[in-house]
Amino acid sequence: MPKKLIATMLVLLCGCSTTATISRANGAQLEGKIIGSNSSAILVETEGNSSLNIPRSEITDIDHPGNASAVVGGFLGAYGVLNIATGASGCSEYGAAYCTGVFLPATLGVSMLIWGLTTWSNSTGNASAGPAAVSSHSPTRVPEPPAADAFNFSRGSNLALKR
Numbered sequence: 001m002p003k004k005l006i007a008t009m010l011v012l013l014c015g016c017s018t019t020a021t022i023s024r025a026n027g028a029q030l031e032g033k034i035i036g037s038n039s040s041a042i043l044v045e046t047e048g049n050s051s052l053n054i055p056r057s058e059i060t061d062i063d064h065p066g067n068a069s070a071v072v073g074g075f076l077g078a079y080g081v082l083n084i085a086t087g088a089s090g091c092s093e094y095g096a097a098y099c100t101g102v103f104l105p106a107t108l109g110v111s112m113l114i115w116g117l118t119t120w121s122n123s124t125g126n127a128s129a130g131p132a133a134v135s136s137h138s139p140t141r142v143p144e145p146p147a148a149d150a151f152n153f154s155r156g157s158n159l160a161l162k163r
Contacts, residue, residue, distance in 0.1 A: 020044075020123050022054060023061040030054070034062075034126040042127050062127060066119030073112025080106025 022030045022044065032044035032052070041053045083105050091099035 018065050018119055018123075020065055020127070021063040022059060023063075024054070024058050025060050026058070034064075034123050037127050064120050064123040064127070066116040066121075066123065068116070069112050070116030070120060073109045073114070073116055075109070076105055077109030077113050080104070080109045 018033055019031045020034050022032065022034075022042075024030065030044065030046065030052075032046040034042055035045050035051070036043040039056075041055050042059070044052050044054055046052055080103070083102055087098075087102040091102060
């Protein structure tokens with residue numbers, strides 16, 4: 001039983017990626033890692049390490065990575081805690097193989113839960129436009145376009161150079 005459980009958990013854990021699926025208004029979907037954002041666009045790293053700015057107005061949905069792993073890990077971890085509560089007393093009587101089977105579901109479940117929540121949190125944080133999501137010193141920040149008056153160099157402008 002533990003060998004089958006280990007194999008199943010490894011397949012589930014390795015099958016999850018760190019890329020988000022971004023659905024666009026034109027019906028196209030894009031797979032990529034969200035690496036930054038601002039109030040008008042998100043920056044996505046696609047296959048081949050190319051970066052793409054996607055305007056928020058074109059995005060209809062984002063399926064962030066890690067959520068499925070976190071849910072499965074949470075259920076498996078809860079089962080593992082119940083398994084430990086009912087079976088830990090038999091570890092000394094039944095030996096190491098039995099004890100491994102008692103503690104393995106909780107270990108795998110908590111590991112999957114932590115990985116899933118970390119991955120999901122990183123993706124959602126990078127996609128959010130708030131100042132806490134991407135600091136102004138971050139190299140992955142999508143730059144905000146300058147205000148139009150920044151290029152007004154006429155004498156009457158507040159930004160005109162003073163002589």
